[in-house]
Amino acid sequence: MNIYDYMITKGQNAKKASRELAYISTEVKNKALIAMSEALISNKALILSENEKDLVNGRNNGMSKALLDRLALNVKRIEDMAEGLKSIASLSDPIGEVTKMWRNADNLQIGQVRVPLGVIGIIYEARPNVTVDSAALCIKSGNAVILKGGKEALNSNITIADIITRAAVSSGLPEGSIQLIETADREATNTMMKLNEYIDVLIPRGGSGLIQSVVKNSTVPVIQTGVGNCHVYVDEYADFDMAEKIVINAKTQRPAVCNAMETLLVHKNAAEIFLPKVSDALKTYGVEIRGCSETEKYVSNISKATEEDWKTEYGDLIIAVKIVASIDEAMDHIYKYGTKHSEAIITNNYKNSQRFLQEVDAAAVYVNASTRFTDGGQFGFGGEIGISTQKLHARGPMGLEQLTSIKYIIYGEGQCRK
Structure with missing residues (x-):
């Protein structure tokens, strides 16, 4: 036949x-x-x-x-x-x-x-x-x-x-x-x-x-399901210890899955304290860091990020890092490069958290939690057949x-x- x-x-x-x-x-x-x-x-x-x-x-x-x-x-x-x-x-x-x-x-x-x-x-x-x-x-x-x-x-x-x-x-x-x-x-x-x-x-x-x-x-x-160029934005008002745990989990727990983080966005006022600390932690997990020119000021031994890096779903132990001037720049970056899958903000600022929830267009938007939770089993559905990143008929797990x-x-x- x-x-x-x-x-x-x-x-x-x-x-x-x-x-x-x-x-x-x-x-x-x-x-x-x-x-x-x-x-x-x-x-x-x-x-x-x-x-x-x-x-x-x-x-x-x-x-x-x-x-x-x-x-x-x-x-x-x-x-x-x-x-x-x-x-x-x-x-x-x-x-x-x-x-x-x-x-x-x-x-x-x-x-x-x-x-x-x-x-x-x-x-x-x-x-x-x-x-x-x-x-x-x-x-x-x-x-x-x-x-x-x-x-x-x-x-x-x-x-x-x-x-x-x-x-x-x-x-x-x-x-x-x-x-x-x-x-x-x-x-x-x-x-x-x-x-x-x-x-x-x-x-x-x-x-x-x-x-x-x-x-x-x-x-x-x-x-349409699954393409996950997911971001975590660490706001200037973040709890940095919490942020580090979430970033490590979102990138390293299972890097090949679609809800893993691919790009880390860090507010400029948080960069000097947070980036050296989190980058050292990421490197212990074998993560390759590709950063913007500002990131290179705070983190040594990294590759220079290119335009292609902002677009890429690595599915591997690689992360792109960009320092942003404001929450607006972070959301603009997500709007331009995101795949409408899962996005997270780490912040203790209520106004910023609510803006992020309301203005970021994605199937799942998080405040102070890892993107790795976008999963039918984790949401209580018993499983999932995929994570829809479109809006017609179904969205999310x-x-x-x-x-x-x-x-x-x-x-x-x-x-x-x-």
Whole structure:
């Protein structure tokens, strides 16, 4: 079977499954999620063995340490994936929820009811956990899902998808509910982006290159996610000890993820005290610092930041640092270079904190906290299928509710429009 026919078959199977998933009971969905969780635990050794093949390939191909960390699985990460499935099973089912009900002038009773989107396509890179998270959220929200992972994690994804798919179907979900594209052929991705007849929405997860490619080439509607050129602004009124902890966490805890900080903005009145201190701390974590000309006055042994650095999502232990004259200059910088993902201000000045919250245009805006909290699990959603950086339909971490639409239900008593 050629790639086109292969993808058409996947689309047809998903579309067929989505009809049943739209009204399948919460009990069946939860049973499937629990079975998927148990199957992951039962097959830990197999998953780790296949993941090691991907890691070996990644090392041989010069994959960075940060990306290898995203790719790597261990017993704890598999157990976390399994626990995440149970957590999603415990959440309220959004499907069938009546969000609003009213009567119009003709005494028609009109209601809004949550319904699934239908078939969701996910195109993602080197994170095998996305296979599980995406499948779980789609199933609980009544959607069929077609998964297209990156070649870097192909062995891991094939194994994980096979394990959870068999568990889901044996628990009563229809065939075609969860499907993985089991090829690294780029033509499969190109075809997937044109399957309007079968896929209702595409969600790309990964770096800027992947996301922009999908946005530009897809004829299927796209929810743009994930590009995270995130900033932390240390105001002149900041608690510097707090600021240092937040900067270290935002940059180093997991530098390859989209909610990690990439640029540090520091008010000029804070620079002399704060920058030498935080730069020494960053260097102990192996962070490369690229600073503006003013930053070079306070921090030694750093690279000169270029225009490109302000635009870059490094996904690595690299940080750009700029000294700004005011909160207005900080917000102007974020407006120009930010990706509308996550932005933070560290300050004890109430007026500045409120200006930052109101004037910065991003999916998540923080006062005195790390950008690393922009995550569906951290927000109490049980997980996320991505972090939307656009404004249509959904914004921020996308949990169950964001994977639904509404339909109107209308009760009448013989009314006819005059």
